[in-house]
Amino acid sequence: MSNSTSPTTQTSPPGDRRRAGTSALVIALAVLFALLWGPGSSGCDRMGALQDPKGEAAVTVNGKNVPLKEFAQAYGNQAANFRQQGIPADLLKQFGIHKQVVDQLVNTELLAQAAEAQGIRASDQEVVDLVLKDPSFQKDGKFDTDRYEDIVNQYEGTTTVEYEEKIRRRLSAQKLLQVVEASVAVSADEVQARYQKEGNSAKATFVRFTPSMYADKVAVPKPAELEKWAATNGELIAQDYETNKFKFFIDERVKARQILLRVARDADAAVKEDAKQRLENVRKEIVDNKKSFADMATNFSEDTETKAKGGDLGFIERTQLPSDFAAKLFALKPGEVSAVTESPIGFHIGIVEDRKAPETKPLEAVKLELAAQLFTKEKAKDFAKADAEKTLAELKKGKTLVELFPADAKEDKNFNFKAETRPEVKETGDFNASVDAVPTLGGGAAVFKLLMDQKAAGVIDQVVTVDDGPVATTSGLAVVVVDERKMPSDADFVTRKEQLQVEAVKGKQFEVREAFLKALKARGAIITNDKAIDKVLEG
Secondary structure, three states: OOOOOOOOOOOOOOOOOOOOOOOHHHHHHHHHHHHHHOOOOHHHHOHHHHOOOOOOEEEEEOOEEEEHHHHHHHHHHHHHHHHHOOOOHHHHHHHOHHHHHHHHHHHHHHHHHHHHHHOOOOOHHHHHHHHHHOHHHEEOOEEOHHHHHHHHHHHHOOOHHHHHHHHHHHHHHHHHHHHHHHOOOOOHHHHHHHHHHHOOEEEEEEEEEOHHHHHHHOOOOOHHHHHHHHHHOHHHHHHHHHHOHHHHEEOOEEEEEEEEEEOOOOOOHHHHHHHHHHHHHHHHHHHOOOOOHHHHHHHHOOOOOOHHHOOEEEEEEHHHOOHHHHHHHHOOOOOOEOOOEEEOOEEEEEEEEEEEOOEEOOHHHHHHHHHHHHHHHHHHHHHHHHHHHHHHHHHHOOOOHHHHOOOOOOOOOOOOOOOOOOOOEEEOOOEEOOOOOOOOOOOHHHHHHHHHOOOOOEEOOOOEEEOOOOOHHHOEEEEEEEEEEEOOOHHHHHHHHHHHHHHHHHHHHHHHHHHHHHHHHHHOOEEEOHHHHHHHHOO
16 A cells, blocks of 8 residues: 555435525635636646546546546446346436436546645545555455455556545545535524424325226227317317327338348358358349349248238338348439348348338328327226215225225335326325425425315315326326324424434535535536447446
8 A cells, every 4th residue: 555645435425415595605615616717727727737548538527537447337336236226227327327427426526626726635644544444455354455456456457556546536525525514504594494394294195096097998989979079179189289299200211122131140151151142143133134123032032021022111211120221221212222231130132112201290190090099088087087086985984095995915016117007005205395296196386285285184175186298188186195294383393403403504515515516517628428438338
């Protein structure tokens, strides 16, 4: 371990902080940052010395490269944590976990640069203490120099000197945050205001009734009935068309034929070359000797779906073909034959007979299709409303939601992202007046106010409308039972005052910290290497 440096692990900022009011300190910090990093400042002058030419960068922050390997390690650790919680790896990109990791790396680098410019530097002893306490570097409960060097050299891919300097920069960044947070204070009025919101809390259970749950109960309308409904609901149909216009876009299409000779992806070079040459000969017969493409497809193609039809693919879009073959085919004029093209399933040639430009189907062409969908939703909503009202009546007679809608014992409740297909009992968990929507139930401000206006536990005496779309027939309904209701009181405030004081300070520290980081990012030059990051995500 180096004698001139000191190790530290990065401690991430505490999560789940509730936000408090801002203060003049935020503005002061922004001004401080402008002085620190503006033109002619010490921070600005140092950017030229921060170039890191070694390896590929995941992101570049004010000219300093954050190595791709550092991103890969951080993302790998996050992915492992999610796997332990049962979340599939293919969902991580959808959740934007990689963006969160990049953001954390950017924050750390920005803070490290700001700390250096401010003259904030972790001591050798602080770094040494952290390395000595790191269990990764211990053997039989004691620090092991050989183990330390092996892990740093092999896993980190660097020297102990460089590793300790990286740790020092991270610890310095944390020290800067501590300076930022140290000036935060809250008044007695702020604490009282916080309590008035947090002390006003509730918890509820509910069952949602949506049109989609009842669609299979709706009889298919007769043509005359549908046309009559469409005639009286033209505005609703037009609104739905505009909202979902993208669904009626049809990409460029070509009417084409193909001849395919199948070859396994892992076939040896000789087998592939033989198939390619045979198809080249077929193409030559078509192009040079004017043989019918359709006849040659019937005689030689190994595509069982189109062989008997002379290779006819009909009108197809690019996405329906292997990408390389599609690129060749869509570049042709009618009557032209493509070059032999390899794909994962073999070798292709194709001919284009006609083509259609991209288009969006007009409203008139899809009017009855939309009418059928909206008709079904409207009737399904009637079923949903009837079921919701029946449920509310049963609750008033003394029944419970759990009795009326027992849970399916076979259903996995952990990370179930599927849409509800039947009414199910759900819980909101605890929530209070510091939020603006009811957790899991949703419905916006109107539903939130309805529940908070309920001053005691009990059934909400109406079916609640929870809008989940711009078209009226997509509105969901819910029956809600408030299980627990707490109101602010002077006695409770006295009991919780110290805790609230601590939470208020932490809340304001979070807000000041976020404002400071936002200012750093606004004035920084941040370039993300998306292509390199995608390679890591693809494994």
